[in-house]
Amino acid sequence: RYYEYIFGHSRRRTWGRWPLAARAEPELFQLQVVIEAGDPGCDRHPQLASSEAYHLTVTEPVAILKAPEVWGALRGLETFSQLVHEDDYGSFLVNESEINDFPRFPHRGVLLDTSRHYLPLKSILTNLDAMAFNKFNVLHWHIVDDQSFPYQSIYFPELSDKGAYSSNLIYTPTDVRLVIEYARLRGIRVIPEFDTPGHTQSWGKGQKDLLTPCYNGGQPTGSFGPVNPVWNTTYNFMTKFFKEISSVFPDEFIHLGGDEVDFSCWKSNPEVKEFMKKQGFGIDYAKLESYYVQNILDIVSSYKKGQMVWQEVFDHKAQLKPDTVVQVWMANNYARELSRVTGAGFTAVLSAPWYLDYISYGQDWKKYYSVEPLNFPGSEEQKKLLIGGEACLWGEFVDATNLTPRLWPRASAVGERLWSSSNVTNLQDAYNRLTNHRCRML
Amino acid sequence: AENEPSWETPCASLLVYVSTPGCDGFPSLDSSESYKLSVSKGSMLLSAETIWGALRGLETFSQLVGRDENGMYYINETEIVDFPRFPHRGLLLDTSRHYLPLKAILETLDVMAYNKFNVFHWHIVDDPSFPYESSTFPELSKQGAFNAMTHVYTASDVRSVIEYARLRGIRVIAEFDTPGHTLSWGPGAPGLLTPCYVGQGPSGVYGPINPIVNSTYQFVTSLFQEISAVFPDFYLHLGGDEVDFTCWKSNPEIRAFMVQMGLGQDYKKLESFYIQRLLDIVSSLGKGYIVWQEVFDNDVKLRPDTIIHVWKENDLQYLNEIANVTRSGYRALLSAPWYLNRISYGQDWIKAYKVEPLMFEGVPEQKALVIGGEACMWGEYVDVTNLTPRLW
Numbered sequence: 062r063y064y065e066y067i068f069g070h071s072r073r074r075t076w077g078r079w080p081l082a083a084r085a086e087p088e089l090f091q092l093q094v095v096i097e098a099g100d101p102g103c104d105r106h107p108q109l110a111s112s113e114a115y116h117l118t119v120t121e122p123v124a125i126l127k128a129p130e131v132w133g134a135l136r137g138l139e140t141f142s143q144l145v146h147e148d149d150y151g152s153f154l155v156n157e158s159e160i161n162d163f164p165r166f167p168h169r170g171v172l173l174d175t176s177r178h179y180l181p182l183k184s185i186l187t188n189l190d191a192m193a194f195n196k197f198n199v200l201h202w203h204i205v206d207d208q209s210f211p212y213q214s215i216y217f218p219e220l221s222d223k224g225a226y227s228s229n230l231i232y233t234p235t236d237v238r239l240v241i242e243y244a245r246l247r248g249i250r251v252i253p254e255f256d257t258p259g260h261t262q263s264w265g266k267g268q269k270d271l272l273t274p275c276y277n278g279g280q281p282t283g284s285f286g287p288v289n290p291v292w293n294t295t296y297n298f299m300t301k302f303f304k305e306i307s308s309v310f311p312d313e314f315i316h317l318g319g320d321e322v323d324f325s326c327w328k329s330n331p332e333v334k335e336f337m338k339k340q341g342f343g344i345d346y347a348k349l350e351s352y353y354v355q356n357i358l359d360i361v362s363s364y365k366k367g368q369m370v371w372q373e374v375f376d377h378k379a380q381l382k383p384d385t386v387v388q389v390w391m392a393n394n395y396a397r398e399l400s401r402v403t404g405a406g407f408t409a410v411l412s413a414p415w416y417l418d419y420i421s422y423g424q425d426w427k428k429y430y431s432v433e434p435l436n437f438p439g440s441e442e443q444k445k446l447l448i449g450g451e452a453c454l455w456g457e458f459v460d461a462t463n464l465t466p467r468l469w470p471r472a473s474a475v476g477e478r479l480w481s482s483s484n485v486t487n488l489q490d491a492y493n494r495l496t497n498h499r500c501r502m503l
Numbered sequence: 504a505e506n507e508p509s510w511e512t513p514c515a516s517l518l519v520y521v522s523t524p525g526c527d528g529f530p531s532l533d534s535s536e537s538y539k540l541s542v543s544k545g546s547m548l549l550s551a552e553t554i555w556g557a558l559r560g561l562e563t564f565s566q567l568v569g570r571d572e573n574g575m576y577y578i579n580e581t582e583i584v585d586f587p588r589f590p591h592r593g594l595l596l597d598t599s600r601h602y603l604p605l606k607a608i609l610e611t612l613d614v615m616a617y618n619k620f621n622v623f624h625w626h627i628v629d630d631p632s633f634p635y636e637s638s639t640f641p642e643l644s645k646q647g648a649f650n651a652m653t654h655v656y657t658a659s660d661v662r663s664v665i666e667y668a669r670l671r672g673i674r675v676i677a678e679f680d681t682p683g684h685t686l687s688w689g690p691g692a693p694g695l696l697t698p699c700y701v702g703q704g705p706s707g708v709y710g711p712i713n714p715i716v717n718s719t720y721q722f723v724t725s726l727f728q729e730i731s732a733v734f735p736d737f738y739l740h741l742g743g744d745e746v747d748f749t750c751w752k753s754n755p756e757i758r759a760f761m762v763q764m765g766l767g768q769d770y771k772k773l774e775s776f777y778i779q780r781l782l783d784i785v786s787s788l789g790k791g792y793i794v795w796q797e798v799f800d801n802d803v804k805l806r807p808d809t810i811i812h813v814w815k816e817n818d819l820q821y822l823n824e825i826a827n828v829t830r831s832g833y834r835a836l837l838s839a840p841w842y843l844n845r846i847s848y849g850q851d852w853i854k855a856y857k858v859e860p861l862m863f864e865g866v867p868e869q870k871a872l873v874i875g876g877e878a879c880m881w882g883e884y885v886d887v888t889n890l891t892p893r894l895w
Contacts, residue, residue, distance in 0.1 A: 418848070419848045420846050420847065420848050421846065421847060422844070422845045422846050422847065422884075423884070424884075458848075458849065462891075462892050463889075463892035463893075465888075466888050466889035466892060466893075467889075503888065
């Protein structure tokens with residue numbers, strides 16, 4: 062596909078002009094790609110620890126792209142494709158170059174929300190292409206939420222039968238496999254998020270007795286709240302459900318959510334109140350939330366998966382596994398949160414300054430570009446625990462009609478911030494390259 | 504049985520009756536757009552005074568037709584008498600900050616028709632580029648377009664836009680904004696723009712159109728002669744906004760002219776001097792004109808049928824401006840709260856919807872002078888990749 066990217070959109074083809082200059086300059090005939098590791102990894106899935114480093118030497122007659130693993134080769138191929146340019150006569154040129162490159166942060170993600178609005182497969186795949194152009198390597202698939210449940214579960218087909226917006230607005234197992242493979246071929250990990258116990262209204266449509274019935278004055282109101290943490294059936298369901306998720310999604314991590322749990326429904330429910338008393342939680346519902354989350358963490362661990370959680374899970378003092386990744390999203394004083402999370406010894410991923418769904422007038426890419434993720438009080442060891450960040454495009458006001466122009470090229474600013482060295486900060490230079498890059502992506 | 508729907512008389516056709524013929528003409532500010540729509544068992548009738556009203560009624564009719572789960576099309580029994588509150592309901596597109604391919608413009612005209620807009624305000628040229636291919640002055644686009652081969656509107660393109668719009672009852676009002684916003688005119692019209700000075704010598708940078716040389720007025724006459732012939736609508740938008748006086752002030756010839764004409768230090772008077780002559784030229788060509796509010800604010804002598812376009816938005820000041828404009832007897836167009844290029848997070852349509860153009864202190868005669876408004880989509884951050892989802 063890189064051949065097509067480099068030569069396919071030739072101006073020569075669209076304008077019908079032929080090169081006037083003779084091919085007299087030194088000519089580059091070939092780009093040789095060499096993967097150094099004994100096992101290059103071409104049949105496996107990229108991981109957090111994968112090497113994405115590469116060495117590119119462009120000189121006549123043959124250019125060489127060397128990388129320890131295939132993932133680095135993909136990054137180098139993207140760079141090479143950006144070095145080749147077309148002159149006014151339709152000739153393709155590339156400067157003699159020597160590049161030694163590797164990412165600053167290993168986790169560079171984009172979050173897509175397919176629950177607030179369904180995103181057709183094509184949108185997701187187009188977005189994966191754009192991510193590859195920007196060396197992003199994680200698709201954080203926030204696949205279900207309150208509004209809809211488009212994920213077609215094999216064990217629990219009713220979840221999407223009753224919870225999706227409609228029967229054709231779902232992701233079948235084949236769709237999911239396609240996304241995972243399309244991503245893999247671009248060196249992009251797919252981390253699914255099944256956010257609980259909050260953000261689960263749509264789960265209740267297809268799974269009876271999962272959500273907490275809310276009460277008013279001793280009577281159920283008919284509406285439901287977060288997942289019910291006191292019933293055994295909840296954990297039986299989650300055990301079976303996450304068994305499926307663990308086998309469907311090959312990445313070592315699953316995102317378990319845990320954000321914005323509204324306690325009011327729990328507080329209204331007599332069984333829950335009884336449970337709180339029995340457990341000695343007093344009136345601290347954060348303890349109940351942590352009780353629930355810890356159980357889920359255990360379930361998911363037993364399937365040999367690592368977990369990612371939103372920051373509330375950490376803030377409410379749930380007992381996390383040592384390799385749990387905490388995603389910091391609350392914009393207020395996020396630097397302090399990063400200190401706290403890494404200070405407690407947990408790895409962190411930063412999203413707070415990169416909520417791209419919050420559009421505003423003008424060149425807001427500069428604001429995203431100027432973020433310095435390591436600008437928080439902490440020791441060297443702490444700073445090492447910040448493994449990267451994610452640009453989030455929440456779906457309240459986004460669907461296939463506006464996803465691409467809303468996400469790009471603003472997300473490119475985040476992509477560079479996460480890949481490039483901390484001293485690559487010149488806005489004017491970035492502007493010049495970004496305007497070029499945008500046209501290239503188009 | 505009583506539970507069965509009454510499908511006995513399926514509606515077969517919508518009868519459209521137009522009392523005043525005129526399918527070959529162009530819509531105008533005074534065109535009637537009222538229509539009556541009657542849907543009952545066995546008959547569907549759309550009647551209107553003019554073809555333009557029939558178009559509006561057809562759009563309404565298309566919105567009334569539903570489809571049930573069995574795929575059957577249906578329509579409720581309906582009785583509608585409809586007409587627009589304001590006769591000028593426009594949309595501004597900016598094809599200078601970013602070129603918009605013909606297809607994007609035509610697509611926008613379609614969506615405008617779905618929303619009963621009836622004026623396409625084509626802000627066709629500005630500082631960054633001059634995509635309008637002029638037959639009188641071909642160098643303007645040759646030198647001033649982003650790319651003279653791929654980023655221009657040929658005479659045929661312009662004709663396509665005008666006809667496509669006409670078939671949808673949409674007037675095309677072209678804006679050739681002067682004397683400011685004209686940097687792209689410079690390369691193709693040497694001597695048109697004012698050379699700015701630094702100290703004693705020209706700095707190499709140019710400013711607004713030079714108002715003191717005769718060649719300017721000869722040029723303007725010829726150009727607007729062409730524009731008046733190309734664009735059939737009675738009105739042209741002449742711009743007149745945001746004129747930066749610094750360049751004029753730096754130029755010694757202009758300073759001398761100011762002294763000569765007794766204009767003192769008031770460069771607004773120089774701007775008025777230019778604008779007045781421009782307005783006279785355009786009037787003599789048989790066209791009416793719309794100008795941005797600065798022209799009114801700067802006390803230019805205007806013809807009584809001038810339309811003032813209110814665009815400055817700071818804290819509902821625009822309502823005061825409308826009050827002033829209409830109190831002086833001019834008609835007003837409102838755009839200030841409808842700068843749709845200024846995006847923000849969330850359901851900002853609500854803010855635009857809540858605007859009440861007549862919420863100002865004034866007598867009924869004044870209020871009648873507010874002829875409508877325009878949603879503006881300035882092009883600094885807009886091109887074909889994001890126009891449609893940003894605008895609609």
